[in-house]
Amino acid sequence: MSSLESGGVTAAPSRRLWLQVTAVCWFLVLLDGLDLFVYGATLPGVFKDKAFGLTPAVAGDIGSFNTFGMLLGALAAGVITDRIGRRKIILTGVVVFTLSAAVCGMAPNVPVFGVARFTAGIGLGVLLPTAISMVMEYAPAARKNIAVTFLMTAHQAGGAIAGAVAMNIVESLGWRSVYWFGAAPVVIAVPAILFLLPESLTYLLASGRTERAQRIADRFGVSLAAYAPEPDAAKRRGKVSELFTPALRSVTVLFWIASFGGLLLVYGVNTWLPTMMRAHGYNLGSAISFLLVINLGGIVGMLVAGRLADRFGPRRVTVIWFVATMFGIGLLAVHMPLWLTYVDVFLTGGFLFSAQTLIYASVATYYLPSIRATSLGWVSGIGRFGAVFGPWLGGVLVAHELSNWGFTVFAVAALIAAVMVALVRARPVSEATGSAEPVPATG
Known part of the structure; x- marks a missing residue:
């Protein structure tokens, strides 16, 4: 049997x-x-x-x-x-x-x-x-x-x-x-x-x-x-056009823009954080150590975000995480005591890296299994344009001695990503329906 x-x-x-x-x-x-x-x-x-x-x-x-x-x-x-x-x-x-x-x-x-x-x-x-x-x-x-x-x-x-x-x-x-x-x-x-x-x-x-x-x-x-x-899965497999059906086209575009903003942040901040912090008055040793701290925060943040996303839905947590990233990066423009700056950098890493990861988790809930890998590949690929643009943009700002503006620009990118994910409808596609029609679901 x-x-x-x-x-x-x-x-x-x-x-x-x-x-x-x-x-x-x-x-x-x-x-x-x-x-x-x-x-x-x-x-x-x-x-x-x-x-x-x-x-x-x-x-x-x-x-x-x-x-x-x-x-x-x-x-x-x-x-x-x-x-x-x-x-x-x-x-x-x-x-x-x-x-x-x-x-x-x-x-x-x-x-x-x-x-x-x-x-x-x-x-x-x-x-x-x-x-x-x-x-x-x-x-x-x-x-x-x-x-x-x-x-x-x-x-x-x-x-x-x-x-x-x-x-x-x-x-x-x-x-x-x-x-x-x-x-x-x-x-x-x-x-x-x-x-x-x-x-x-x-x-x-x-x-x-x-x-x-x-x-x-x-x-x-x-x-x-x-x-x-799901029914008719063989007809959908690997077709990029399936990402732009009437039920999904706005979802696809919004996630692509959010992924662009998220990877702009990940690569821009990882590339230029030490340089921006040194220009902000911190010594070289502290500036380099911020990069280690923000990545350690990222590891902890991944685990926390995953548990919350399983409970409340990935889309909802993604929005909150990007908003928190915006405030965390914005605070870096304020010259605080060193210990408080380390705390802010750690928390910002916790929100920043897991926010981008939660985009991937959110995407997977909006597309049927037959096109899930296609949707993830394209949201990752389009996001890579942000990975190219972020380091370039940071370099332009540093070259023109506008490092403080870098914090503002990256904070705005986090806000845009949050808004894009928030605009995605709150009813993802259900695998159980076997169709591309949205059904009630959390976050």
Whole structure:
């Protein structure tokens, strides 16, 4: 008897299944964060390598190439993932960015190094939205948001590891060693994907691969009924036009603008916070430590936001979090006692990074399973324009000695993101209806 019909297995997601998927994806997103942040962490060592010949101006261009590659990767994932499956895309993304890291480690010149960072960006852009989609599919309904925010703590942890490794081995082993450190885990990552990460059951059923889906369901003791695709799912899979049906077009545009604002903040603040704080009168040591504090706040904020989103709905918490980010960044323009500034920076990080993550969690509740990965890929891809614009905008303000205006501009970006999410209707699409019509739901 098929588990679509059997009452002998649970119809709810298996705890073992969703924890296994979350654990594998957490490790992969950790590698994603490590590879993303390793560039900034190694730049001082690269600049000291006079024989290599990287200049600050070219370094900025390469940083932009990497971000543009992420944009292309996210958009490509959004189109392809719902057609060929999540597992292949995740495997491809990991292989691309880890091999690119290895190429960076042995790059004979700057052009090869730049191309490798661009291709790494494509792999990074492919992985993140697809991993989020996988985790949300397998997490229990009451734990989907905490699953996503927990997943994103790996990104911040990867950044912290990149900084720690660079600080400890660049002087003794050279900057290239850090890229080899980032590439080495591919020998663990690929087997983990092949042997521990199951394919999306929703994708397999929608594409008619019932036997393979059945084998996975039997292995984990779950019913395929919990993952059955909605009617006409095969016609929707991978179609960007499905994001612009009458029921969804305004939702899509509003989330795209919010994601643009959110990633503008994440990348703009992460890039320019130390410089802006130093221009505001803090010494160099304090200014750099603010970057560590804001990212630590981000990890704590992810876990808090996820729990609240599961209770009150991700959209509602996202709005509140962006408003809190606006006030937190605005307060940084006020020269306060150092301890109070640290508190503000920590809290701002808690709101800022998790607000952007909650956009992804919110998006997943507004689109049916057949186009969920498409919607996440595109909201991530469009947001990458903000990731390019934020650092550029901060650089313009700093170059014109308008650092204080930077706090105001970033606060306004947080307000715009909050307004965009608030304007999204409060009735997300229900997977249970099997249609694109909205039904009552929280937040």
